[in-house]
Amino acid sequence: MANYAIRRLFISLMTLLAASAVIFALIEILPGDPARIMLGMNASEEAIRSLQEQMGLNQPLFMRYFSWLFGMLTGDFGRSYTYAVPVADLIRERVVVSLPLAVLSLVLSTAIAIPIGIFTASRRGRPADTAIMGATQLGIALPNFWLALLLVYVFAISLRLVPAGGFAGWETGTWTALKSLLLPAFALALPQAAILARITRSSLIETLAEDYIRTARAKGLSPAQVLYRHALRNAFIPVVTILGLQFAFLLAGTIIIENVFYLPGLGRLVFQSITQRDLIVVEGVVVLLVATVILINFLVDCSYALIDPRLAADR
Amino acid sequence: MNGWRKSPARFKIGLLIMLVVGLTALCSFVWTPYPPTAIDIASKLQPPSMRHWMGTDHFGRDILSMVMVGSRTSIAVAIAAVAIGIGIGVPIGLLAAERRGLIDDALMRLNDLIFAFPALISAIMITAVFGPGALNAIIAIGIFNIPVFARATRGAALSIWPREYILAARSTGKSDRRITFDHVFPNVSHLLMVQATIQFSLGILAEASLAYVGLGTQPPMPSWGRMLFDAQTMIGVAPHMAIFPGLAIVATVLGLNLFGDGLRDMLDPRASSR
Numbered sequence: 001m002a003n004y005a006i007r008r009l010f011i012s013l014m015t016l017l018a019a020s021a022v023i024f025a026l027i028e029i030l031p032g033d034p035a036r037i038m039l040g041m042n043a044s045e046e047a048i049r050s051l052q053e054q055m056g057l058n059q060p061l062f063m064r065y066f067s068w069l070f071g072m073l074t075g076d077f078g079r080s081y082t083y084a085v086p087v088a089d090l091i092r093e094r095v096v097v098s099l100p101l102a103v104l105s106l107v108l109s110t111a112i113a114i115p116i117g118i119f120t121a122s123r124r125g126r127p128a129d130t131a132i133m134g135a136t137q138l139g140i141a142l143p144n145f146w147l148a149l150l151l152v153y154v155f156a157i158s159l160r161l162v163p164a165g166g167f168a169g170w171e172t173g174t175w176t177a178l179k180s181l182l183l184p185a186f187a188l189a190l191p192q193a194a195i196l197a198r199i200t201r202s203s204l205i206e207t208l209a210e211d212y213i214r215t216a217r218a219k220g221l222s223p224a225q226v227l228y229r230h231a232l233r234n235a236f237i238p239v240v241t242i243l244g245l246q247f248a249f250l251l252a253g254t255i256i257i258e259n260v261f262y263l264p265g266l267g268r269l270v271f272q273s274i275t276q277r278d279l280i281v282v283e284g285v286v287v288l289l290v291a292t293v294i295l296i297n298f299l300v301d302c303s304y305a306l307i308d309p310r311l312a313a314d315r
Numbered sequence: 316m317n318g319w320r321k322s323p324a325r326f327k328i329g330l331l332i333m334l335v336v337g338l339t340a341l342c343s344f345v346w347t348p349y350p351p352t353a354i355d356i357a358s359k360l361q362p363p364s365m366r367h368w369m370g371t372d373h374f375g376r377d378i379l380s381m382v383m384v385g386s387r388t389s390i391a392v393a394i395a396a397v398a399i400g401i402g403i404g405v406p407i408g409l410l411a412a413e414r415r416g417l418i419d420d421a422l423m424r425l426n427d428l429i430f431a432f433p434a435l436i437s438a439i440m441i442t443a444v445f446g447p448g449a450l451n452a453i454i455a456i457g458i459f460n461i462p463v464f465a466r467a468t469r470g471a472a473l474s475i476w477p478r479e480y481i482l483a484a485r486s487t488g489k490s491d492r493r494i495t496f497d498h499v500f501p502n503v504s505h506l507l508m509v510q511a512t513i514q515f516s517l518g519i520l521a522e523a524s525l526a527y528v529g530l531g532t533q534p535p536m537p538s539w540g541r542m543l544f545d546a547q548t549m550i551g552v553a554p555h556m557a558i559f560p561g562l563a564i565v566a567t568v569l570g571l572n573l574f575g576d577g578l579r580d581m582l583d584p585r586a587s588s589r
Contacts, residue, residue, distance in 0.1 A: 011424075011427075014424075015424075015427055015428055015431050016431075018428050019428060019431050019432065022428070023440075026440060026441070026444055027444070029444055029445075137325075137569060137572060137573065137576075138565070138569060140568075140572060141516075141564075141565045141566075141568035141569040141572060142565060143520055143523055143524065143543075143561065143564050143565070143568075145524065145527055145543065146523075146543055146557070146561035146564065146565075149543065149546065149547060149550055149557045149561070150557070150558075150561070152550060153550050153551075153554050153557070157550065157551050248433055249433065251433065252433030252434070252435045252436050253435070255435065255436065255439065256435065256524055256527065256528060259527075259528060260547065270436075270439065271528065274439075274443040282440070282443070286436060286440060289433060289436055290431055290432055290433070290436075293431055293432070293433055294431050297431070
């Protein structure tokens with residue numbers, strides 16, 4: 001197990017290193033010299049050159065890459081070109097919106113999907129199962145930002161239950177802040193819940209067909225005991241994988257959803273930075289998101305090995 | 316294939332929806348109720364009526380006409396992105412399964428690298444770097460189809476290689492490359508069709524997302540995502556502006572998913588029990 005974990009960790013770190021190089025290279029292609037952008041149209045060549053020197057822009061490409069990389073390892077993401085504040089500060093301000101939003105949607109999606117999955121699996125083939133599975137097909141086809149628009153129309157504009165957009169800030173109290181995240185989280189969660197419910201159902205149906213389930217029934221356990229004590233634990237292996245994948249997807253999805261609700265999160269930061277050519281901010285946010293995805297994949301891999309030791313031996 | 320009569324209901328429903336969407340897109344080339352980009356301020360923000368079945372937008376443009384023309388963009392972008400994924404991903408997957416060893420490892424690590432990027436974020440980055448527009452949206456979505464097809468092809472091909480008919484082919488003196496072309500590829504192609512349907516529907520959603528944040532198809536070319544962006548500020552006064560383009564996306568994606576599910580069930584009866 002330890003060997004397996006170390007090997008996966010090594011692969012994850014290599015992936016992260018390669019990913020950071022790709023992001024750096026991609027941003028390098030972008031037209032526009034940051035020094036020129038910061039100083040404006042009328043700046044003298046001399047001023048531009050001295051700023052380039054100050055920012056290290058005149059150094060060779062790979063030197064800049066390594067200083068950027070080592071900076072990030074120590075929590076220094078550089079300074080924003082337009083706001084002239086550390087990028088790390090900008091990210092810290094925004095993360096308190098995006099991360100709770102992603103976590104809240106993951107919680108909502110799980111809370112909706114798992115009971116539905118169990119319910120439909122236990123009523124497989126009956127009308128309730130067919131109807132709910134039809135509904136999940138519809139759920140998968142929903143673009144989350146369209147669902148968000150509809151939710152705004154119904155709950156914010158027509159019923160006036162929640163704010164249509166903006167973020168109250170955590171200092172206004174947990175409930176007020178959560179209320180402004182509720183609609184976006186729901187819009188993100190519903191299509192994901194549809195996928196998760198289908199996977200829970202199919203995994204549970206497959207597990208219920210196993211021999212050990214027949215044995216458990218044969219020894220006289222009640223259907224509930226069989227379901228909760230034997231089937232669920234084993235059926236959750238694929239569910240955990242999808243949960244990991246979904247968290248990465250939700251984190252990325254916040255970027256679009258934040259635009260519907262005017263939430264000051266990482267997504268808004270990325271779009272503002274793209275239009276202002278504030279590349280160093282874009283780089284920082286994307287690296288952080290990619291690192292999160294790689295970390296989650298690593299944790300999912302390790303949790304596999306814990307649930308099913310055979311997997312660690314195989315690879 | 317068991318023929319139409321035996322095909323699952325969702326396959327039929329999916330195919331029907333796909334036909335309707337496809338024919339609507341084709342129809343938009345020769346006829347739309349109104350010119351899709353014709354501005355008519357006098358009749359702006361009208362709710363659905365007999366004259367404008369889906370109402371009009373804030374410029375008085377006919378929403379039905381825009382939805383019809385918008386379907387072309389969505390379909391074209393998604394198909395092109397799937398073509399990129401198949402064109403590059405399938406050969407990679409076949410090669411990895413044929414050679415195994417170092418090439419296999421290297422290609423799969425490269426795949427892991429692309430998978431580490433949340434697709435949407437990278438698509439946003441790519442369109443931000445190379446400029447917004449339909450072509451760059453195709454490239455951005457297409458790049459993420461490559462590892463999907465490579466992985467699916469490799470997995471399926473690996474299960475074909477140990478079969479007896481491969482051994483038989485080898486004993487007749489065929490090279491590995493010939494076997495890949497003659498036996499492996501034909502036997503994985505049905506699986507790739509299912510994957511292509513899934514990626515097609517994901518491509519429709521991705522294109523809409525990119526257009527919605529202003530990085531996809533640019534105005535005045537109508538696109539469903541862009542229409543939803545315009546609808547956002549009008550949601551209080553003209554909800555129909557949001558409802559119809561959204562319904563078009565949902566219907567198309569639903570049709571593709573049902574079709575793909577049904578297709579998989581017909582090709583792999585074991586999966587239908589799930």
